[in-house]
Amino acid sequence: MTDALFTGLSALALYAGWRVFRVDSMVRASFWLMISFIAVGGIGLLLSAPYIGVATVFMMAVEMTVMVLFMVMFMMNPAGLNPMMMVHQHRFSIGVGVVAFAGMTAATLLTDLPSNPVAAGKAIVHDLGIELLGDSMLIFETAGVTLLATMVAAVILSARTGRFGDAVEGSVPPGLEPGGTPAGRVPEKSGGHHHGHGGHDHGSHGDGRSDHAHHHEGDGHDSGGHDHAGDKEKHA
């Protein structure tokens, strides 16, 4: 029974992990990764790690949801249903994958793995708590505070009133084909009036910006606007 469950969960983890790299959407990739982790959590339960196994499931559920939202926000791909290429650096990643797989397989096969089953009456969760708040406290607290700082930073970066001015300024959706016109609504020609107001928020481009805005809308933008500038030239 345990062997069958282990085989099934391992197969699910591997299949879901493989799907992560084959699907064409960030949302699908994230949730395939979540399924892979849930299978690993199930294996954790089989290995008599009831807390870590179950905690893996809920941590991954929350984490993948947050990851999906942030990826969709930062990639400016509406909803993540637009097909997109999810892999890059093919040769390098294939090489790394082969080396990592060979290394880990070798490590697994060559190591003399111990076999000491957990005693039936052992207070596993209790012992884990003692470990986490005892010898390993420094490690876990450091990791926790680092993660918290990362989350706060991510929220600040994604906030509408961000460090680089209002988030609406200069955000242009990606084209439906490489170098194509931006997806979604095309900004109106009279947008220059609007940008003139934007200049007051962060004056790095000076007052000249609003003068040029009617002719080269893209020039005044931050890094996000470069694709847009190219499109405008084509239209002209």
Added chain:
Amino acid sequence: MSLAAFPFLAFFLALGAALVVVLDAVARAALAGAPAGPYLAGTFRHAAMRLSGQLVTTEAPDRANWRLAPAWYGALAAAGLAVVPFGEGMALIQLPTSIVLWGAVEALVVVVVFLHGWSPNAPFPLIGAYRYVATGLPVMLPSMFVLIGAALPARSLDVLAIVESQREMWNVVRQPLGLPLFLIVGLSLTLRGPMDYADSADLAGGSSAEDSGPARAMWQAARLAMLVAFSAMAATVFLGGYLGPLLPGPLWLALKTALVLELMVAATHLLPRMPVSRMVTFLWVVLLPVSFLHLLAAGLVAL
């Protein structure tokens, strides 16, 4: 418990869902000052219309997730109910960390509701899905604090031990903030009343706006099943679960579950609903500190 538990759990979910349908109709009728009969008949007519209706699809949806979302949701409800003990040692899933498993079910509900709104590839469902994540994730935090608080007197993460720790005094008495906070979590888990941000009428149905025919009926059924599972869990964690004199344990649990269901239906129809942005602020600025204080108080009492 064995395989015989499966039909029993299904029966429990169906019975609870039927009770909610009746309670909802009664509540609507009472608010309108009208007899409940037509409201109840309307519910069944609506269900029959859905079940016999045509399945309409959108352009380029994620079909697998869209069709499977009600099944995932229902499966999560069943998994949540499987953790609930119906008597001494009578839980289908027995783990030393079964309350954490319930937490995992809650977290996965957010994923499922998001996928349900995301997969039709349409604006209203997607807005509903995003709204749900914005409100559903911050609700997870009070939920964890409340559940940890309930585990403190038991000194265990096992739901069975949490019930046994309430032999002297129910958790609803020694942790008075726990049940109200947990009910808010339940409203969010089942997309109801003041926490109805995913499927709300102001988005023309939100995450189920593009659902049609039997698919929509299935989604509603799954929501009812989750409501029953949640209520059984709330009754177990705060009202002593199967504990009680004279009557057998499962019956006590059923009665207490029915009581929580009534509270939930009342909250659905009586509590005001805030705009989503104000609700997000409320969740982070008010509810999170309150639940933290609750955990602190529960810890001091448990010491």
